[in-house]
Amino acid sequence: MDTLHLVILALIQGLTEFLPISSSAHLILPSEVLNWPDQGLAFDVAVHVGTLIAVVGYFRKDIVHLVTAWFVSFKGGQTSDSRLAWYVIWATIPAGLCGLIFSGFIEEHLRSVLVIAATTMIFGVALGMADWKGKRTTPLEQMTLKQGLLIGCAQALALIPGTSRSGVTITMALALGLERQAAARFSFLLSIPLIVLSGGYEALGLLEDSTIDWSDLFWGITISAVSAALCIHFFLKLIDRIGMWPFVVYRLILGVILLLIAFG
Structure with a gap:
C-alpha cells in the first residue's frame, strides 16, 4: 500500500471511530474523490485492532x-461497577444479532454514497436534538438496565453505513437523560466487545491469506491506536464545554459533500 494512503486511512479510522461523525462516511471519500484502491480486509482489521x-x-x-x-457479582450482591459491566454485556447483544442477520443485506444494498449521505445528515440532526432536549442529569453510576438496553438497540442501527456507532449511542444516551460524560464513556466502553466480535469475525477471512504485508498492518495499527487515544482524551476533555453541535454542523456539511458526489 502507498505510504500516504496508509497514513491517511489509519488516521481516518483512529479519529472517526470514537467521534460522532461516522467512520464509514469518511472512508468512502478517498476512494470516491481520489479514486484510491480498496485497502483490503487485512488493513481494515488492523486499524480496528x-x-x-x-x-x-x-x-x-x-x-x-x-x-x-x-x-x-456471581457470589451475590451488586455494585454500580457490576451493574455497568452487565449493562455493557446486555447492550452488545442487539448489534451482535443484527450483524449476524442483516450484514449481507446491508453490504449489498446500503453501502451507496447516497445512503451514507442521508444517514450522516439524519443522525446528525438527531444528535443535535438529543443534546438540546436531553436533561443531561443522570451520571453513569445511576444508569438503569432499560437505558442500557435502549442504547444497545440504538447501536444496532450503526450497522447502516453513515450512522456512526459512537454518534447513535451517544444520541440515545443523551435522549434518555444521561450526562454528556456518562453518554460518551458508556459509548466507548460499549465499543470494546463489538470491535472484538466484528474484528474477530473479519479476521477469520485472513487465516489463509499469504499475501499480507505485515509492515503495513503494523503501521496501520500504530497510527490508528495513537490517533484514537488522542481523540478519546480530547473528546472527553472538551465534551462538556463544546457540546455536540460542532459535530452536528460538521455532519451536515459532510452529508452535502457526499450528496454532491452522489449526484455529480
Whole structure:
C-alpha cells in the first residue's frame, strides 16, 4: 500500500471511530474523490485492532474494576461497577444479532454514497436534538438496565453505513437523560466487545491469506491506536464545554459533500 494512503486511512479510522461523525462516511471519500484502491480486509482489521488497543488502554483501570466487580457479582450482591459491566454485556447483544442477520443485506444494498449521505445528515440532526432536549442529569453510576438496553438497540442501527456507532449511542444516551460524560464513556466502553466480535469475525477471512504485508498492518495499527487515544482524551476533555453541535454542523456539511458526489 502507498505510504500516504496508509497514513491517511489509519488516521481516518483512529479519529472517526470514537467521534460522532461516522467512520464509514469518511472512508468512502478517498476512494470516491481520489479514486484510491480498496485497502483490503487485512488493513481494515488492523486499524480496528488499533482503535481497540486505544480504548482498552485508555479505560484500562475502569475495565479492571468492571471485570472484577462482574465476577464478584456471581457470589451475590451488586455494585454500580457490576451493574455497568452487565449493562455493557446486555447492550452488545442487539448489534451482535443484527450483524449476524442483516450484514449481507446491508453490504449489498446500503453501502451507496447516497445512503451514507442521508444517514450522516439524519443522525446528525438527531444528535443535535438529543443534546438540546436531553436533561443531561443522570451520571453513569445511576444508569438503569432499560437505558442500557435502549442504547444497545440504538447501536444496532450503526450497522447502516453513515450512522456512526459512537454518534447513535451517544444520541440515545443523551435522549434518555444521561450526562454528556456518562453518554460518551458508556459509548466507548460499549465499543470494546463489538470491535472484538466484528474484528474477530473479519479476521477469520485472513487465516489463509499469504499475501499480507505485515509492515503495513503494523503501521496501520500504530497510527490508528495513537490517533484514537488522542481523540478519546480530547473528546472527553472538551465534551462538556463544546457540546455536540460542532459535530452536528460538521455532519451536515459532510452529508452535502457526499450528496454532491452522489449526484455529480
